[in-house]
Amino acid sequence: MTEFTAKASVLIEALPYIQRFAGKTMVIKYGGSAMGGPFEQVILDIIWLKQAGIRPVVVHGGGKEITGLLNRLQIESQFVDGLRVTDAETMNVAEMVLGGSINKRIAATFYKNGVAAVGLTGVDGGLLKVRQKREELGLVGEVVSVNSSFLTQLLDAGVVPIIAPIGVDENGVRYNVNADSAAGAIAGALHAEKLVLLTDVPGILRNTPNGKQVLNQITPEGIQLLIEEGQITGGMVPKVEACLQALAAGAKHVHILNGEEPHALLLEVFTDQGIGTMVIGEETA
Numbered sequence: 001m002t003e004f005t006a007k008a009s010v011l012i013e014a015l016p017y018i019q020r021f022a023g024k025t026m027v028i029k030y031g032g033s034a035m036g037g038p039f040e041q042v043i044l045d046i047i048w049l050k051q052a053g054i055r056p057v058v059v060h061g062g063g064k065e066i067t068g069l070l071n072r073l074q075i076e077s078q079f080v081d082g083l084r085v086t087d088a089e090t091m092n093v094a095e096m097v098l099g100g101s102i103n104k105r106i107a108a109t110f111y112k113n114g115v116a117a118v119g120l121t122g123v124d125g126g127l128l129k130v131r132q133k134r135e136e137l138g139l140v141g142e143v144v145s146v147n148s149s150f151l152t153q154l155l156d157a158g159v160v161p162i163i164a165p166i167g168v169d170e171n172g173v174r175y176n177v178n179a180d181s182a183a184g185a186i187a188g189a190l191h192a193e194k195l196v197l198l199t200d201v202p203g204i205l206r207n208t209p210n211g212k213q214v215l216n217q218i219t220p221e222g223i224q225l226l227i228e229e230g231q232i233t234g235g236m237v238p239k240v241e242a243c244l245q246a247l248a249a250g251a252k253h254v255h256i257l258n259g260e261e262p263h264a265l266l267l268e269v270f271t272d273q274g275i276g277t278m279v280i281g282e283e284t285a
């Protein structure tokens, strides 16, 4: 095969995927851990999805950056089951980082590349209605409902929504929401074709006698077993919970990929190559 035919065959390989996914909604969660990787390449991949007729919704995290700013302010971070214990001061910092610098950095990168994208937090338009998750976590919200018609209006207008995971309760109190949980709830509410979680590991890993191994697929039972064995910990806990929640609520396919790997998203969506971990729901298991 010549270099030119090899290039053409990549495009041909993508064709059935473009045909299958045109008009479908995909929720891409861009984790703070992955943001140390090729930032603009990730946004270009999402732009590619959009130009191929897919309706991408971006939900982003930023846990690392929040911890960085809290450190500089000499405020200690404390996590319970992968969730940040959030007092009023921490909430201010989380909102500043998530709704401010990260959200606008992503929006600016879309703008630079000629794509209409709107950065929002879950407070805007009552996008993420939440309630307090557990008292000991403070201002940590769990999503009660998603204003999906507001999102659909944006998507119908050809806009890419970029959502920071801050939610609001019925009294107007703002809460810090884990970004995976926000993405899972949004993917479920939109009955998304795919939820893709971009993180800093190549998928769900399991310790084996031969070292760490990526699981290509995992069922809810497999996840439960790994949690009980203490093999799924920290930030991976809300991630797998979000995957299961999204599938139960109507998302069709859920994947965990390494967002630091160049073009992992494009490879997952447009090629035959299976990368990362696919989480399989009750029905497909």
Ligand SMILES: Nc1ncnc2c1ncn2[C@@H]1O[C@H](COP(=O)(O)OP(=O)(O)O)[C@@H](O)[C@H]1O
Residues within 6 Å of the ligand: 030, 031, 032, 033, 034, 061, 062, 063, 064, 180, 198, 199, 200, 201, 203, 204, 205, 206, 231, 232, 233, 234, 235, 236, 237
């Ligand atoms: N079984 C597991 N497989 C892969 N990663 C795991 C596992 N258990 C815990 N983790 C941790 O979860 C982290 C990903 O979660 P997190 O740091 O919150 O990422 P993100 O910012 O993308 O949400 C990994 O870097 C890893 O340290």
Ligand SMILES: CC(=O)N[C@@H](CCC(=O)OP(=O)(O)O)C(=O)O
Residues within 6 Å of the ligand: 030, 031, 032, 033, 060, 061, 062, 063, 064, 066, 082, 083, 084, 094, 140, 141, 165, 176, 177, 178, 179, 180, 235
């Ligand atoms: C309640 C809670 O834990 N909120 C997260 C929100 C950001 C997030 O989830 O970012 P990543 O996806 O990069 O981890 C936090 O404060 O870190």
